[in-house]
Amino acid sequence: MQRLSRSRKLLRTFLRNRTSFIGACMSLTLIIIAIFSYWLAPYDPLKQNVYYRLTPPEMTHIFGTDEYGRDVFSRVLTGARTSLFVGIVSVAIGMIVGTMMGMVAGYAGGRQETAIMRFLDIMMSFPDEVFGVMVMIVLGPGMLNVIIVITILMIPRFARVCHAPTLGIKEMDHIVSAKAIGAGSGRIIIRHILPNIFGDVLVMTTLWLGTAIRLEASLSFLGVGVPPPTPTLGNMVRVGVDFLATGPWISLFAGLAILFAVFAFNLLGDGLRDITDPKLYAR
């Protein structure tokens, strides 16, 4: 009973907070579009048509066509799906692994754990784009590899966010009592520490989903991400750069879609943060 009223209160705060509400609507729209992109797209995103090369936006092709006469609108929809998929999968894995690492390191303490955290700090001191490109060269292009790279970039972030609060929480009375009645480390971490930091993790997951989508776009833009002909928003912008004078709509609309996606998740995360903890700060 207590639990229900608490979650209902949270839901009400959530709906009252305009930022998170608008963000949630935008993100939801995006996810629905991505899921149904196959049915929503008016044309086959890969079908070429030489008679309609680089036609500006008009009634039949509302975002115009690209250099092979492919419909840009259909490609943006399909590309959004790829980008979103890559973002969600890599952030989800990064969250699970990173959160566990951070909590375990914080709870167990000791020298090795300090060393792990130091190492993660150093990894984070590298610009994402530079590190991402390096690892992509080792792994080679491909969607799976992009997911791996972004996951690697996400793990230290989550670990760091979970590590610091764990240090404080493990000294709290309820943890000490749990230990006194004989709860194991695993149980303490999952049942007693995780619920305390879950709010922060949720906020960060949303915010970093935006970061992950932007990173995927950056890697594809640099030509080391998901290779063509699979449309992703990043490689569409990249191809469009060569046609900026004759067909600017290719880059324009693809980039706009990236902006919309990242903005939606940032807005949602920002609102969620206002609700959970106004002091938390993120990159």
Add this chain to the structure above:
Amino acid sequence: MLAFSIRRILVAIPTLLIVLTITFVLIRIAPGDPAEVRLGDYASKEAVEALRRQMGLDRSMWVQYLEALKGLVQADFGRSIINGRPISGDLKRALPYTIQLTLFGIMFGVLFGIPTGVYSALRRNTLTDYIGRTLSLGGLSIPSFYLGILLMLVFSIHIPLFPVVGGGDIHDLADNLYHLFLPGLTLGLVMTAYVTRMTRSSVLNTLNEDFIRTARAKGLSERKVIYKHLLRNALLSIVALIGVYSIILTGGSVMVEIVFSRPGLGRMMIGALKQRDYTTLQAVMIVFATFVVLINLIADLLYGLVDPRVRRK
């Protein structure tokens, strides 16, 4: 302060070492052999072997690693294994372009970001605040390469005011600044968004502090409260985050350099990657890392200087 500085500098050394090691290992396990890349698909096995020997790739990993370490200490990165030119020369040519760009970006961001952030915070929940917040969130969300393309589209293609590509002549200041403007603006706007947001939340946090209430209670003018008590303390946390910004900025500079074809470090890195130019790539990564470590170091020292509490830790 001296002890604090020495401690901070010593901490920076292992960071560089680890970066060198990670780079070294990553490049070595990457597929593609530089000798094969350079000679093409139809080269004979003997020719490839000979070239590998000439490049020094036939030696053991440890020897190559020690060589790389030696290069780091002496700041001499040897020669490119692809075109044979001394890497230090190429770096010297590329570095000014990147430094110019990032400095311009930081200065632009600080110059416009701090006032907007303070203004936005002091007028919390008004229309100005909402517009400011939306714009800065937009700046955080827009990929720097897309912003660059948009600016290029407007100011070089539709209204041909600025050059589309290139870095300009490094010895000609006017030409240089002319080429710097659009890429600098791109990075500067992104930076402004970050600084605005950070300043806003920092000012808001400081506003809740007891000493602000005390200052107001003892009858100081609002002007004095803001300039003497609020801003000085709010700026502390902004200085503390210069390090984080520098990392974001360095990553952004790579993307912007690619969009505007500026002959800086970012382009050098991508070029070296495509050719599997191990030695050049290693050197560029080290320079990037040094760049980030140096800015972090300066930020930390600055922070220690303005906030005596930090020094004692």
